[in-house]
Amino acid sequence: MDLVIRNATIAGVARLKDIGIESGSIVKISDRIEPRGHEEINAEGNLVAPGFIDVHMHLDKALTLDRYDWATREIMATPRLTSVNESNKVKRTFTVEDVCERATRIAEMCIVNGTTTLRSHVDIDPVVGLIGMRGVLAAKEACKDWIDIQISPYAISGFDDAPEDAEKLLRQALDMGADLMGGVPEADKDGNSHVDRVFAIAKEYNFDIDFHTDQAQFETPFALPYIAEKTIVEGWQGRVMASHCFGLAHHKPEIRQKAVDLCREADVSICCTPFTTVNERVIEPVEAGVNVSYMSDNIRDTWQPYGNADMLQLALFVARLGRWRSNEDLDHLLEMGSTGAAKAIGIKGGHGLVVGNNADLVVFEAKSGHEAIITQAQKLWVVKRGRVVAQQGELLV
Template sequence: MSNCLHISNVRPWGGEPVDVVVENGLVTDVASPADCPTLDGHGRIILPAFSDVHLHLDSSCLGLPFRTFTGEPGRWGRIMNDRENWRSAGRSVADRASFTLAVAVANGATRIRTHAQVDADSKLEKFEGVLAARERYADVCDVQIVAFPQVGILLEPGVVDLLDASLRAGADLIGGIDPCEIDRDPVRHLDAVFGLAEKHQVDVDIHLHEAGELGLFTTALILERVEALGMQGRVTISHARALCSGLPGVGATIDRIAANDVAITHAAGGGGWELPLAQLAAAGVRVGVGMDGQRDYWSPYGNSDMLDRAWQLAFTQGYRSDPEVEHALAVATWGGASVLDRNLLRLREFGAHPGFAVGDPAEFVLLDSVSPTAAVMDRPAERTVIHRGAVISVDTDIAGFEIPGRWSNR
C-alpha cells in the first residue's frame, strides 16, 4: 500500500469541498495537495470509516439460504438454539466469518470488534474460525477478537481453561455475560473475567443484558473491579440495558461510568433497548454500535452494512433533525473507533464532525449523497473505502454465498 494519498474534492461530513492529504496512515493536511497519488472525490461526502464494535462473526449465516427462526423465547432459549444448530449451518465457521467480514469491509467498515464463543461444546472451534477470517483480511481491516463465554463461565467444567487457551492463541480481550442471570454468581464470574484480564494483560468486554435494578447492581460490581484494579479505559459494557430503564440511579451510574472511562457498545435495538445517547455524550462516555448477530440462530436480522445500522439507530432513537441523525452516523463511525482506541477524541455532543484533524487515522468511506442525513436515509450502495491511507477493495464473491437483497447487485 502507498504511504501517501491526496484525496481531492471531498466534503467532510457534507461540508465545503476540500482536499485531504494522508501519509503513513494519518491525516496530515485538509487543504493543499501533496506530491503523491491523487484520488478524485468528485464532490462526494467523506466520513470516518465505519466501526462495527459489537459483532458475532462466529455465528453469522449471512449469505447462506435463509432459515426459519427456531429458538425458544428468552435469552437462554436463543443460546441453546445456537448450540443445537450451529454445526448444521452447511459451511465452516471460518467460511461464514470470512464472508461476513468481507461484506462489512466492502460496505465501509474497516474497524471491527467481534466476539467469538468459547464454551464446553464448541471449545476453541468458533474462535479459531474467527481467527482465520481475521488473518485472511488482515490487509483491509483491523479486527479485535473477544473470547466470549456465551453459555457462562461457571455452569460447565473447563470453561476458564478454554478462555485462557484462547487468550494465549491470540484473542485480544476477555468477555463475560450476565453474571447474575446466567452464572447466578457475579462475584466468581467477575473474579474469573478480571483474573484472566490481569493474567494476560488484556482488556474486558462484558455482555450485560440484565435490566433494571439488577443490571445497575451488576454494573456497580463491574465498576468496583475497574476502580480496584486501576483498569480505567480498559473495560467495555456491551448492551448496558439497565441504562435504558430511566430509573433514578441511571444518572449516577453514567457519571461513574464516565469517571472510569468505561465504554458502551450496543446493537441499536428498540423496544426498551434505546440507550440515552445524548446523556452519555454529555458525560463523555465512549459509545459505539455494531451489527451483533446476523442471520444466525439468535435472529434473522443483519446485513453487514453499518450505514444501515446507523439508520436503525436513528430510527429507534426517534431522531429526525440533521444533528440527531448525524449523531447516529457519528456513533457508527467515529464513536466506535473511540471505543477501540481510547486515545481518539470522543463524541461529547451532537453536531460533532470528527475524523479529519491532523493526526487522525486515515480510515474513510466516500459516499455520493447531498448530506450525511440523506446518506443515512438513502444508504447508497457505491462506496470508496480507505484503510490505513490507501484505497482498498475486497472480493465478496465467495462460492456458496450471496449478498442478500439490494446489495446483491454491487
C-alpha cells in the first residue's frame, strides 16, 4: 500500500484501527494491516478524521488588507453597497499573477490546517472583469496536486445596471473553467428575478448554485424561502447552497421555522460565518435536519480583517457562541465541517473514514473531535489523496 496510518482513533469506532491507502483512496480499515506501507504514519491513538472542507472563501480578494485604509470600525455597519464600493477600489489593483499568488497562499494556509478541499467564489463585475477568475484558475492549477479548489463565479454587482453585458461577462467566466456558479439576490432590485436568471443559466450549464443569501444585518430582505421553493420547482434538490443567511435572525421563530423546513425539503444546504446569530443560523437549522456548515468567508480583505483559514478555529467559535456543551455535539460539529460540508458541495469520490472513499485525512493531536476543538489541537499530518502533504503546520509539497 502507498500509505498506512496505524493506531488511529476513528470517530464512533471503539478500537484503534490501521488505515490502508492506495491510489488516493482508503482501501482497508482493520485492527492490524500486516504489510508495511510505502509510507507509514503512527497516529499513536490520535484522531484521524476526514479533511475539512471550507465551503465558502473568496480567494480573489484575500490578503489585501494592506491596500485598504481602515478608517474606523464603523465600516461594517454600513450598507452592503458601501462595502462593495470600497472593495472595488482595491480590485482595481488586481493582476492575474497577483490574484494567483494570494490565492495560492490561502490554499497553503488551508491545507496545513487540514482543509483538503475549498470552494472559492470569484467576483465577476465590470471593475475586475475576468482578472479574478483567471488568477484563481491559475492557483487551482498550481495547487491541484495537494488541494481541490471549486470555483464559483458570480455577478457580485448584479445585473440591473447592464443586464446583457453583466450576463455576457459571467458566461465568459463560466466557460473558462467554473465548477459551479453563484448568485446574490440582493444585488438587484428584484431579488427573485436575480434568482430566476441564475437558475436559468445554471440549468443550461448543468451547474450547482451557491447563493450569497440575505447578507444584510440591518435590513430584512429574505430571499431564502424563494431560493428553496425555486430549487424544488427546478428539480435542483441537493445542488443549492445558501451562504450566510443573516436574514434568518431577523424574523420571528415561526417564519424562521418555515424557511428552515423549506430548506430541508429542498435539500438546500446552509453555510455560515460563526460570528453572529449562531443560534438562528446554525443551531436551529441543524436541529431541523438541514445540512449546515461553517466557513472562512473573506480572509484579511476589505470585507473583514480577520481569518486564518483554520476550520478548527471556526469550530471553536461556533461551539462557544452556540454554547454547545456535550461531547456528542462537539463531535458532530467537527463532522459538519468535513463530511457535512462535503455533502453540501458534492465532493466526488466520497468523503469520510470509509473504505472506497478519498484518502483526504487529517491526524489531530487529540483523542476525539471534542478534544480537538476544545484544545485547538495541532494538525500532526494532513493527507490529500493518499499523499502526506503537510505536517505540524508545515507544507511538505
